[in-house]
Amino acid sequence: MKERGIAQQFSIRDLEHFTGVKSHTIRAWEQRYGLLEPRRTPTKIRYYSGDDLKKLLNVSYLMHHGFKISKIARMEDQVLLDQVQMLQLEEGGVSAVFSKLKLSMLNYDEALFREVVGGYTDEHSLESTVLDVFLPFLSQIGVLWLTNSICPAQEHFISHLMRQELHAAIAQNSSVSENDEPNVILYLPEREIHDISLLFVHYLCKVRAIKSVFLGANVPFDDLIAVGEQFPNARFVSYCTTHPSSSEAGAYVEMVEAEFGDTQNRFLLGGRVFEGTAGSSCVETAVNGQELVAKLFA
Numbered sequence: 001m002k003e004r005g006i007a008q009q010f011s012i013r014d015l016e017h018f019t020g021v022k023s024h025t026i027r028a029w030e031q032r033y034g035l036l037e038p039r040r041t042p043t044k045i046r047y048y049s050g051d052d053l054k055k056l057l058n059v060s061y062l063m064h065h066g067f068k069i070s071k072i073a074r075m076e077d078q079v080l081l082d083q084v085q086m087l088q089l090e091e092g093g094v095s096a097v098f099s100k101l102k103l104s105m106l107n108y109d110e111a112l113f114r115e116v117v118g119g120y121t122d123e124h125s126l127e128s129t130v131l132d133v134f135l136p137f138l139s140q141i142g143v144l145w146l147t148n149s150i151c152p153a154q155e156h157f158i159s160h161l162m163r164q165e166l167h168a169a170i171a172q173n174s175s176v177s178e179n180d181e182p183n184v185i186l187y188l189p190e191r192e193i194h195d196i197s198l199l200f201v202h203y204l205c206k207v208r209a210i211k212s213v214f215l216g217a218n219v220p221f222d223d224l225i226a227v228g229e230q231f232p233n234a235r236f237v238s239y240c241t242t243h244p245s246s247s248e249a250g251a252y253v254e255m256v257e258a259e260f261g262d263t264q265n266r267f268l269l270g271g272r273v274f275e276g277t278a279g280s281s282c283v284e285t286a287v288n289g290q291e292l293v294a295k296l297f298a
Contacts, residue, residue, distance in 0.1 A: 009047040012038075017191070018053060019060045020246035020273070026056070033073035035059065058084050101137055105150065105158040113161050126169050130200045134162050135289060138196065159196065166199040173206035184212035184296070185227055185236045187219040189252070191243040197270075197289055198239050204293065221255070228265040237296060239289065240271035249277045256283050268296055 012023045029035040036056065038046045058080055062072050065087055072080065097116055104112040121129045141155055184205055186198050195217045205212035213234075215227070224236065244252040256267050257280040267283045270292035274285040286292035 009041075009049070010053055011047060015048055015053060015056055016247065017245045018242060019056050021056060021060055022247050029059075029069060029073070033069070035069075035073055055080070062087070097133055098137055098140065101133070101158065102141075105141065105154045108154070108157055110161060113158070117161075117165060121165075126165070126203070130166070130203075131289075134196065134200075138162075162196055163199060166196070166203055170199070170203050170206055173203065181231055182211045182213045182234050184210060185215065185224075185231065185234045186212055187215040187224065187236065187238055188217040189238060189240065189243055190218055190220055192238075192240050193217045194241040197241075198237075200289070201237060201239065201293070201296070204297070208297065210297075221259075225259060228260060228263060231265075233264050235296075236265060236267045237292070238267075238269050238271075239292060240269065240273050242273070244273060246273045246275070249274045253277055253280055253283050253285070257281065268292060 010018075012026055015021065015026055016023050026036070030038070036048060036052050038048050038052070040046055055077070059069070059072050061084055062080070063069060067083075075083065097120060100112060100116045103109065104116065117129060117133070120133060124132070138159070141150060141158065184201075186202050186205075188195055188198060199214070202212055202214045213227075213231075215223075228234070228236070240249075253269070253274075256269075260267065260282050261280070263282070265282065268286065269283060270286040270289065272287055275287045277285055279285050284295055286295055
């Protein structure tokens with residue numbers, strides 16, 4: 001996959017990783033419906049554009065909401081975008097808070113973000129702000145990106161401000177003795193970079209006086225083995241958005257089981273990518289953040 005700023009090129013494997021749609025299914029949709037039209041490099045290697053990726057994500061989104069591929073394939077591009085936007089509005093609506101955050105994002109207005117988030121947090125709590133505002137808003141702006149309503153820079157801007165709020169709160173809640181061994185190790189697997197949900201879990205550990213170590217995004221599996229050897233009784237917790245993909249989630253659980261099944265380390269893996277994936281003797285799964293938090297702090 002090429003970096004932004006030059007023409008984006010994605011392999012069919014990249015598309016599978018981003019969307020959870022298996023490669024052979026993508027090829028079948030190309031042949032049967034003409035859904036995508038891959039291009040070729042000068043050396044005849046097939047690749048897909050950023051627009052192809054967005055379209056396939058939209059197709060996957062509609063199928064998740066009960067649409068059949070035969071119906072989706074007949075939609076004009078604008079009809080497809082309109083249908084996604086309509087579903088997104090029906091799911092959550094647009095509150096006054098969300099409207100102001102969208103203005104903040106579109107105008108790169110940090111002061112407005114601080115005003116809106118500060119007001120909501122003062123009235124409720126940071127925990128409510130994350131659950132009621134941040135996470136649903138991130139879901140909405142994901143759809144906005146798919147429908148070309150925002151650019152990646154705007155998404156990065158608002159996500160960075162959310163991280164700042166969580167980092168500040170974490171820094172204010174460090175009451176556990178540094179001599180205690182950690183109970184929880186927080187990490188994201190390789191290629192997974194969406195860490196706001198994981199930062200929120202780190203914050204919840206802090207306010208509950210549970211010592212946690214935050215390893216962050218894109219952690220190599222071999223590093224987890226080394227950390228597990230150093231802290232043999234710790235619980236590893238992750239919340240995944242895109243990696244592993246839904247089609248790879250079962251294999252990831254099997255890999256964890258193969259390496260950690262005979263140890264005292266346990267894993268709690270959260271995210272929709274694990275929906276339908278069975279756990280194991282050392283792995284629990286949780287489809288959403290509420291389920292993960294309930295299992296972690298039970």
